Amino acid sequence: MSTARGSNSVFAGQPTAAVRDASESLEEFAERAQAFLMSAAKPLGVSRTPSTSDGSPCVSEEDRVSLFRGSTVEDARAACDWRRQVFDAGFGWIKGPKEWGGAGLSGKFEKAYLQFERQYETPSPSPLGVSLGMVGPTLNQFGSDEAKQRWLTGLYRGDFIGCQLFSEPAAGSDLASVKTKAIANDDHWIVTGQKVWTSGAHYSDVGLVLARTSPSPRHGNLTVFLVDMHAPGVEVKPLRQMTGEADFNEVFLDNVKVEDAYRLGEIDEGWQVAMATLLHERGAIGGSGSGGTGLFDMNKLAAMLISLGVDGDPMIRQQYATVATGVAAAKAMRSRAEAAMKSGQTPGAEMSLSKLALTRNLAALSDLVSKALGPKLLMDTHEPRTYAWTEYVLGVPGFRLGGGTDEIQRNIIAERVLDLPKEPTPRRNLPH
Known part of the structure; x- marks a missing residue:
């Protein structure tokens, strides 16, 4: 499947007409972003409990909680269609250079737009995660003009998908x-x-x-x-x-x-290119450890625990606190890394720390929902957002592998931050 073939691609190297001057204020940008979203998408509504009169599972698509969504060709096409609308309105590559279709604005503008977009019903961006978090940034950093001409703008516009x-x-x-x-x-x-x-x-x-x-x-x-x-x-x-x-x-x-x-x-x-790619990957993955995935909405999580009647359980309260403090710590660490990058420093072990924070927070959330739901985690009891957590719990172990395993990240931190000696190489041909 090619999401690019047959689409009306913008010509690479030319910013869209919707891109404003870099002197645009955050308030002006916010007004423009909200106007676009109001015209292009529907605001998020109140979740509805699926009908179960026919005995079918009560897990609707909006209830489904999963780290790996099993993205299909259709999911990818929907993500690309939405991405093209966003890009052509001037919000597809907010921090990108203007010569390749970016808006040339700072990270605070991108953060503001993403906060607005989360309030609207839009296709899942998951199929484009690698394109926008790894392939695009690496191509922009190391690619020739010819490579950028063919692929770069298209990756950020959704004309192409990268892996x-x-x-x-x-x-x-x-x-x-x-x-x-x-x-x-x-x-x-x-x-x-x-x-x-x-x-x-x-x-x-x-x-x-x-x-x-x-x-x-x-x-x-x-x-x-x-x-x-x-x-x-x-x-x-x-x-x-x-x-x-x-x-x-x-x-x-x-x-x-x-x-x-x-x-x-x-x-x-x-090797240098690969390491830069992994830094981009760890940064993209680690950013979700502070709430970027939407999984760590502590208010919604508390409401679920209350609805299950387990909010008074001391063990549940302790596990909830573990998740909350982990997310808060990840946000602080992420802010520190972003401040360092703004000052011109090259990101290093901060990305490994962010990735470890994510996997720890995901595991803590898995422990919490498993304890709170009990058998309801594995059985459809016709209660919303119960059995729907099964895919999430099954997916958590796999997330420890992406961007380098947790063990690799700990070695990086130990050797490059704490200046500890390298892990010893196992001896071979040991005597019996």
Whole structure:
């Protein structure tokens, strides 16, 4: 599936007419954003309890609580259609450079717009998470003008969807050991290999692939490329999760031709590009640990506990407090990281801390709802927002893997922040 083919793409490198001057005040921006949203979407209404007169499960789509939504081609198309409206109104890439279609505004404008948008019924942005959180920022940072001309504006407008092709069957947390190879051939490369756990590959148009390009020592033999996911030799196979959905995929690359212009960074310096990509990923993932996912609405959570009649249980109250304090701490840490980036500092271990904060908060919320719901977590009792939490609880363990496992993040913090010695390498050929 290609979300780009057949769409009316804006020409790359030209900002939309809706983009205002960077001197626009936050108040003027807010008025413009609210006017757009009022004309393009419906305000969120009061949740309705699904009818159960026919004995069907009471879990409606609006009740469903899940980390992995099992995004389909139709979900991706809906997200892209909405994204194009947002972009053409001047809100699609608020912090982006004007020469590539961005608004050239600061992060406070983006934060304000997102707060407004959450008050309206819009398609889930999940299918575009990797595009906007990883592929787009990495392309903007390392891509050639030709690569940006083809892909950059389209990624932020929703004309294209991007995925990340890093992990392999034998190279997950240890990315330096990837086996996928890229062999130079005149003005292009031939890429061959296998990738795994690729989110959204089944509806993506372009992939960010990490490949070996020389026999040099580890970390000095890798290069990153942009691969057309519709090119000959690219095959995508879904991976089914225990939730029943298939968000992840295997991707096979069989002699795929990639133009050298779509190389990101210098040859054999892909490790730096990959690490920058992971920083973008951890930043995007970690931001949700302070409430960005909408899961950590403590008022709604309290209302659910009250409706279940468990709000007086001391254990429940303690677990609720654990979630609340974890979210508050994540917000403070996120603000500190954003302040450092505004002052020109390069983000580092803060992103690992943010990612760890997210997984800890997700686990704490899982423990809370599991305790509060008891058997209702596994059985549909025709009560809203009870059985609907099952997918969430099943999805929490998998979130510990995205952006580097929790163990990898702890090593980064230990070695780069606390200056502790590196984890010892296991001895081999030990005597029996």
